[in-house]
Amino acid sequence: MNKPKSKLAIAKRKFFPLVKSLQTGLLLITGLAGYMSARCPIFNIPTVLGLTGSLLLAISGSTALNMWYDRDIDARMPRTSKRPLSTGETRPEEALIFGLVLSIIGITWALTVDILYGMIIFSGLFFDVVVYTIWLKRRTAWSIIWGGISGGMPVLAGRVLGTGAIDWVGIALALGVLFWIPTHILTFSIRYHEDYQQANVPTFPSTYSFQTTRLIIAISSILATLAFGIASYGVGLTWGFLRLLVVLSAGLFILAVQSLRSPSERITFGLFKYASLYMLSAMLLMFFAGI
Amino acid sequence: MYKITIRDRLLLLATVLLAAYQIIAGLDGLSPLSIWIYTTGFGILLVACLLLIILGFEGLESQGVVIVSTAIPLSISLGLVSVHLPSCFFPYLGFGATGVTRFVLRGKAPTLVLALVHGTAGLVIILLPLILSIQGQVPAGYLLVSLGGGLIGLGGLLLAFLRAGKPLLSQEVIYQLLPLILFLMSLSFLGGFSFW
Numbered sequence: 001m002n003k004p005k006s007k008l009a010i011a012k013r014k015f016f017p018l019v020k021s022l023q024t025g026l027l028l029i030t031g032l033a034g035y036m037s038a039r040c041p042i043f044n045i046p047t048v049l050g051l052t053g054s055l056l057l058a059i060s061g062s063t064a065l066n067m068w069y070d071r072d073i074d075a076r077m078p079r080t081s082k083r084p085l086s087t088g089e090t091r092p093e094e095a096l097i098f099g100l101v102l103s104i105i106g107i108t109w110a111l112t113v114d115i116l117y118g119m120i121i122f123s124g125l126f127f128d129v130v131v132y133t134i135w136l137k138r139r140t141a142w143s144i145i146w147g148g149i150s151g152g153m154p155v156l157a158g159r160v161l162g163t164g165a166i167d168w169v170g171i172a173l174a175l176g177v178l179f180w181i182p183t184h185i186l187t188f189s190i191r192y193h194e195d196y197q198q199a200n201v202p203t204f205p206s207t208y209s210f211q212t213t214r215l216i217i218a219i220s221s222i223l224a225t226l227a228f229g230i231a232s233y234g235v236g237l238t239w240g241f242l243r244l245l246v247v248l249s250a251g252l253f254i255l256a257v258q259s260l261r262s263p264s265e266r267i268t269f270g271l272f273k274y275a276s277l278y279m280l281s282a283m284l285l286m287f288f289a290g291i
Numbered sequence: 292m293y294k295i296t297i298r299d300r301l302l303l304l305a306t307v308l309l310a311a312y313q314i315i316a317g318l319d320g321l322s323p324l325s326i327w328i329y330t331t332g333f334g335i336l337l338v339a340c341l342l343l344i345i346l347g348f349e350g351l352e353s354q355g356v357v358i359v360s361t362a363i364p365l366s367i368s369l370g371l372v373s374v375h376l377p378s379c380f381f382p383y384l385g386f387g388a389t390g391v392t393r394f395v396l397r398g399k400a401p402t403l404v405l406a407l408v409h410g411t412a413g414l415v416i417i418l419l420p421l422i423l424s425i426q427g428q429v430p431a432g433y434l435l436v437s438l439g440g441g442l443i444g445l446g447g448l449l450l451a452f453l454r455a456g457k458p459l460l461s462q463e464v465i466y467q468l469l470p471l472i473l474f475l476m477s478l479s480f481l482g483g484f485s486f487w
Contacts, residue, residue: 240315243326247314247334251341266346273345 014090015098017083018067019060026280031055031154033283034173037235038162047113051161054110054121055154061103062125062150066133068095073138077195103129110157117161124153138200141207148181149174155283169234172227173286179224180279183256186217187272191265214263217271218256225249228282237289245285252278293466295347302470303340309477310337317484325373332366333480335359340473348466351450360450361390361409364443367480368415371436374487375419375428386411402455409447416440420483435483442476 035051067074067085071092074080084090103125111118128150136143152174159170189196189203190213196203204213232245255274259267310333318326339359342350365387372383390408417440423429449465449472452458458465 238315240318243330243334244311244314247330247337250334251338254338255342266349270342270346270350274341277341277345 014084014094015064018064018085018090018095018098019102020063020067024056024059024063026276026283027059027151027154028052028055029280029283029287030173030177031158033286034155034158034160034170035162037159037169037173037231037286037289039236040162047161050109050113051117051158054106054113054118055157057102057106058110058121058125059106059154061099061101061106062128064095064099064102065129068092068099069129069133070137071095073199073201076199077192078198079192079195114161114164116164116166117157120153120157120160124150124157126150127153139202141202141204144182144185144204145178147185148178151181152177167234169231172231172234176224176227176231176282177279179220179227180275182220183217183224183252183275184272184279186213186220187259187268187275189213190268191272210263211260214256214260218253218260221252221256221275225252232282232286232289235286235289237285241285241289245282248278248281293348293463295343295466299467299470300344302474303344306470306473306477307337307340307344309474309481310334310340313477313481313484317481320487321374325370328366328373329370332363332370335362335366336473336477339363343470348469351466358405360447361405361412364412364416364440364447365390365408367440367443368412368419371415371419375423383415406451409451413440413444413447416443430486432486433483435479435486437483439476439479439483442472442479446472446476 031051032048035048040047067083071083071085074083075086080086085092085095107118107122107125110121127146132143132146132150136146155177156166156170156174159173160166163170186204190205190210193203193205193210197206204216228245229242229249232242237245252271252274255267255271259271313333314330314337318329321329369380369384369387373380376383387408390404417437420429420433420436420440424431424434446469449459449468453462453465460468
């Protein structure tokens, strides 16, 4: 006999997939790394809690709103067709309310922590939900630029919370994320090209060509590593940490060039995964350098 | 094809962390040249292990593996020569550079060149710390570097014969052993270099 599921278990199954835990976690780490890059004491518990809580809620809220708006696309793509909104397990109005509540609490909390910090978090959410998802994603492949800008906001916000102002190091960190986004998203759009075609979402492979897309990935990888290199100099990473960053950057660059020279499904997948690991590692380096 | 397991991934991750530690903190007190040479060796090891974690052992089918497996011992042996035999550094660098000729040679010559460079690099890593230790120029703990050299030689031999179609052990056994060999090798290098 099946045991009745608790309300908590049902809510978890309906709403947890809406926040894309890995993506949200990675963006949260960039925010914490941005804050720690300002050499902030980690034991400043109230500020760290405020940063973590507000950022987590705002990012989760914007992700849920994206999923709510893109539910028709998700239903048409085999990769995303099992998501709770596509299967009907979560009703659209439930997802909308969930996303709005998380976003409003997250932004309000962020504004109470610090006005400038809160405004940057709000602009990230605005670029992501309104400009990227609602306005541009179905119109142009270049929408990823705006996705990239919103992706760079958590690290900039964290840095601003640590320093009290927007400085060139924060901009360089945000640019690093902005240039990293194409490496991440474009390898994804190559791997799931047919899915996106099926859903009529314009991507670089469908608008231009696979080879052009790979060239853009290689160029953006170089720009991302340069931006992180400049930022880590500004952060004041020790030589040991800088050497490790150079090694990781070289790995990303070589994989991108390899994907250009002899493209294959394996290299594309490797580049996609490595790019995520690269971002995580770069942020952890900034984080630990700040302790 | 042997599928990578959780145990393999954990061992490879531990190797990545050891290599990262060596790059960040394990090279203090050396000249900038030696630091960058060692960084190259441990960096290639780190990225190669990350790719093995991501792609699994199917990544070892690539031709590039042979080059990478040569570059690691060559860099570490170059680092040892730059520290302990600085007068021999440039001749040894010139010898190592002959490995590049494999890209223009045809037939069996590229394999012979790689075997020569790889073999010599392995011998340098094993013998140099051993001789220095016997002469009392370095602490006995530095012999761990020799052990690391032995392990990298073992791994290189197993992979080279496998690639040549004359495996010393079955492919499955080699792939099962490889993460452990890489981990123990990194541990030995880390331990050995800590005595410098």
